[in-house]
Amino acid sequence: MPSLVHFTLDPFSRRLRLALAEYGVPVELIDEEPWEPSPHLYELNPAGTLPVYLEDSTTALSGIEAITEYLEETRATRIPLIPGDAFERAEVRRLAGWFDGKFYAEVSEPLLTEKVIRRFLRRDKGGGGPDTARVRQAMLRLRDHLDYISHLVDHRVWLAGEELSIADLAAAGHISAIDYFGDIPWADYPVAKGWYQRVKSRPSFRPLLADTIRGMQPGPHYADLDF
């Protein structure tokens, strides 16, 4: 069975767990804590980043776009996650890149660093309480992204077009990770919320809703489909 070296709340690992489930590929999960990466992780991926996909015991793939495209080339027999013609596929990849780059830098990296990573780091490595100014700034930027999601699904069924795509799963990987803390202002964004409810209701999502990390309970609505 293939395996995935991942961290529960890592948005990129989550995207791949969703994609693998949508493709119908069973996978064994191997936990890794990104604030204390093992020497083994660097052997598998010289960049030291998560996730790493192991097709078998000898073949490790890393880099989120590399793994995403590899799975689409080899496993998209039942359902493509980069669907459509060349232009439509470019739109899927543009939006996946939006969440990987812009959303990650502005929202999920600061929130995950301040709310999770710093709890587990030793104080001399940057551990401690969250930098509340950084959290506040990320929550402001989050509102711009919820506006953008609302704008997209006002005109489309899914983020990139008429079909579910890796753009939805990339977005859901990031949003579900920060939704764990329970403070996304969903009430102000009914259209984005409707989109997220549809993604969250998919069978591929169920294992993510059962996730917990030690010492931190998820917010009360995290696993609720009618939040």
Place this chain on the structure above:
Amino acid sequence: MPSLVHFTLDPFSRRLRLALAEYGVPVELIDEEPWEPSPHLYELNPAGTLPVYLEDSTTALSGIEAITEYLEETRATRIPLIPGDAFERAEVRRLAGWFDGKFYAEVSEPLLTEKVIRRFLRRDKGGGGPDTARVRQAMLRLRDHLDYISHLVDHRVWLAGEELSIADLAAAGHISAIDYFGDIPWADYPVAKGWYQRVKSRPSFRPLLADTIRGMQPGPHYADLDF
């Protein structure tokens, strides 16, 4: 004719200029200064980033991976830049991702910001002289990357394998942009230098070697193939 909204020293724009030349696709260049993005850029790409590829007057594509994959799907008839089987293609994309993410964050973003962008920004927007500590740190990180390039081409013909690929062009986009300043310690990295000489000697590279930006002459060896 397709066009590319670009900035001369933007590493991602450079990658696409190289790729388009390798594919044999003529393109009209439209200049944009990233420190003062025009409202038109935001209409073409809501993320406001360069480059934007215009297939024709109505179709704008943005996001570096989205444009890269689009061109490979539609223009790689003579020469593929993501060659090989699914595993080999994953290795090409992993390395392109390495330069897009890690090299950019550690080396090209700080060097370009400190050495170029801050010269052109108004002082109240962060303009001024370079932060020398940031430059020094980026030059240290650059050495790690030159080691990694040396390691790769010790075992391979090109960065990702036996054939030229988008990984080489991604790396060359970043490295050529900072080589403009003339302070890459090439003498300490003969193997990486050999690889860069081979890339630099390709006809696709010639227009980049003629580039200049206002008020900044390139280093004396920038355009020299026997640097």
